[in-house]
Amino acid sequence: MAKMGYVALALVAIFCIVHVQGLSDDVEAAWEQFQAHHPSSTKSHTDAAKRKGNFVKTHEMIQQHNKNKNAAYQLEHNDFSVMDDEEKKRYTGAKAPSGSRFLIADNLDASMRQLPTSLDYRTNACLAPVKNQGSCGSCWAFTAIAPLEFAQCNKTKTSVVLSEQQLVDCDPNDGGCNGGWYTNAWSYLMGGSAKQSAYSYTAVKGTCKFSTSTIGSTVATYGSVASKSPSSMQAALVRYGPLSVAITVINSFYSYKSGVYTDVACDNLGVNHGVVVVGYGNLSGIDYWIVRNSWGAGWGSSGYILIQRGVNKCSIESYPAAIASVV
Ligand SMILES: *[C@@H]1O[C@H](CO)[C@@H](O)[C@H](O)[C@H]1NC(C)=O
Ligand SMILES: *[C@@H]1O[C@H](CO)[C@@H](O)[C@H](O)[C@H]1NC(C)=O
Numbered sequence: 389m390a391k392m393g394y395v396a397l398a399l400v401a402i403f404c405i406v407h408v409q410g411l412s413d414d415v416e417a418a419w420e421q422f423q424a425h426h427p428s429s430t431k432s433h434t435d436a437a438k439r440k441g442n443f444v445k446t447h448e449m450i451q452q453h454n455k456n457k458n459a460a461y462q463l464e465h466n467d468f469s470v471m472d473d474e475e476k477k478r479y480t481g482a483k484a485p486s487g488s489r490f491l492i493a494d495n496l497d498a499s500m501r502q503l504p505t506s507l508d509y510r511t512n513a514c515l516a517p518v519k520n521q522g523s524c525g526s527c528w529a530f531t532a533i534a535p536l537e538f539a540q541c542n543k544t545k546t547s548v549v550l551s552e553q554q555l556v557d558c559d560p561n562d563g564g565c566n567g568g569w570y571t572n573a574w575s576y577l578m579g580g581s582a583k584q585s586a587y588s589y590t591a592v593k594g595t596c597k598f599s600t601s602t603i604g605s606t607v608a609t610y611g612s613v614a615s616k617s618p619s620s621m622q623a624a625l626v627r628y629g630p631l632s633v634a635i636t637v638i639n640s641f642y643s644y645k646s647g648v649y650t651d652v653a654c655d656n657l658g659v660n661h662g663v664v665v666v667g668y669g670n671l672s673g674i675d676y677w678i679v680r681n682s683w684g685a686g687w688g689s690s691g692y693i694l695i696q697r698g699v700n701k702c703s704i705e706s707y708p709a710a711i712a713s714v715v
Contacts, residue, residue, distance in 0.1 A: 411444065418447055422465055429470055439470040446470075450643055460674055461647030461694075466687060468642035476642055479683060480661040481525025482634045483567035484707065492611030492624070492712055503622050506669035508678060509630055510692065514541035515666060516549045518691030520684035522591035524565035529555035530682035531632045531662030532573035536581055538629040539711045540605035548604045551587035557596045564593035570632040570662055571709050577607040606715040613708040618698045621677075621708050622668060628710040630666045630680070634659035635695070635702040644687075648676045648694045654702035665708070668697055677704060 411419075422443060423430040430439055446469040453463050468476055509515050516537045521530050529552040541547045555562065559576040562568025586602035613631060614620040624631055636654045648671050667678035675697040685691040695701050 415444060415447055418465070419443055422469065426467065426470070429467060438472070442470045442472055446639075446643060449639065453640065459647070460650045460672070460696075462645045463640060463643040464645035466643065473639075475523070476639075477660075478523045478525055478565075479521065479527075480637055481521075481527040481565070481567040482531070482659055482662040483528070483563065483569055484634060484659055485569050485572060489571070489612040489615075489707070489709075492613055492628075492710060503619065503626065506667070507622070507625055508667040508669065509538070509625075510666055510678060510680075512538070513547060514538045515630065515680075516547065518680060518685045519552070519589070519682055521552070521682040522589075524556070524591040524593075525563075525567045526552060526556050526565055526591070527662040527682055528562060528568035528570050529559075529573060531634075531664055532570040532577070533581070534664045534666075534680060535628075535630045535632055535711045536574070536577065536605055536607060536714070539714050542629060543714055549584040550604050551582040551584045551589070553589045553594075554582045554587045554596075554598050556592075557594050558598050565591070569634075571610065571612070574607045574610045574709075574711060577605075580606045607711060608715045609712040610710065611712060613710055615707065616700055616705050618705055621665065621705060624708065624710050625665065625667065628712060630664045631708045631710050633663060633665050633679075633704050633709075634707040635661050635663055635679075635704050637661040637702070641693075641702075644689075644693050646689050647671070648674045648696055650674065650696045650701065655700070657703070659703050659707065665704070666692075669694075679704070 419440060450463040453459060519530055521527055533550050533552050537548055537550050555573050556564045559573055561572035561576055580600055580603035582598055582602040583604035587597065613624040621631060636657045636659050638654045640651045664680040665677045666680050669676055676694040677697045679693045679695050681687060681691060681693060695704055700706060
């Protein structure tokens with residue numbers, strides 16, 4: 389039996405066969421364990437057979453990758469393991485606008501001379517806890533809000549949690565759960581950003597309920613940081629705080645667990661997801677950005693991922709932008 393299992397596993401590994409009839413004991417055991425931890429997304433699901441197929445595909449990818457001891461990052465199972473590509477796509481939602489990006493007015497050269505070798509805003513009191521966009525293409529709203537919460541808090545020395553739902557419902561420049569862009573959102577938020585407590589998240593687009601009496605912050609100035617200039621991004625992080633960026637999310641990204649994400653497959657494709665850079669550093673000789681995602685604190689490294697820095701990995705250095713000041 390053990391030998392049969394081994395042969396089946398070898399076939400899967402070599403030929404990447406996804407719908408093998410007799411799955412190896414290892415895969416079956418992993419599937420049992422996964423179902424026990426994710427009952428609502430597996431056993432009771434209407435599409436149970438398809439979800440098992442997706443799981444097996446993800447499992448092979450994870451096993452293949454993690455057995456490479458030289459890999460700079462590791463993968464793991466999570467809620468995305470059973471989803472097909474269309475379902476996963478609903479957890480992203482960046483739509484780059486056409487037209488030019490206006491650069492932030494400040495000359496960042498001066499601050500580049502004394503750049504710290506590392507920076508980490510994750511423990512800064514002005515960074516609100518990681519949030520979860522759910523199955524709604526509203527990443528752009530979460531990417532817009534975190535830097536605003538930080539800027540507001542750093543100015544007033546009082547932490548504030550602001551509303552993504554207001555953007556989903558009200559922002560005429562963006563597409564609610566169908567995607568958007570953070571600088572468009574900041575343009576809209578020059579009219580005020582409601583507190584989360586007054587306008588909570590539902591992950592579906594509804595009618596606009598924004599009231600100026602609930603404003604927790606108001607964008608004054610914002611702009612783009614030079615494209616493909618890692619040192620400008622570092623300087624902007626020091627000067628303005630967390631930066632909004634867009635990246636290309638591919639299959640391996642969904643299963644990220646730890647380490648510095650270096651997958652070459654995500655390079656030079658269109659961006660599809662908005663995230664927030666909250667710092668940088670170096671791990672075992674690889675420079676990285678500290679990236680805050682909006683898939684809850686249970687995803688990745690407590691809601692964060694380290695992405696390789698200095699090589700425009702997944703286009704992360706293509707569209708950085710910052711809030712320069714709040715009202
Ligand atoms: C935060 O505020 C302090 C002043 O209290 C200022 O020195 C610092 O530059 C600000 N940081 C950012 C990233 O805005
Ligand atoms: C960080 O990683 C780079 C490679 O990207 C390496 O050249 C450099 O020496 C490292 N720096 C530190 C401080 O470890």
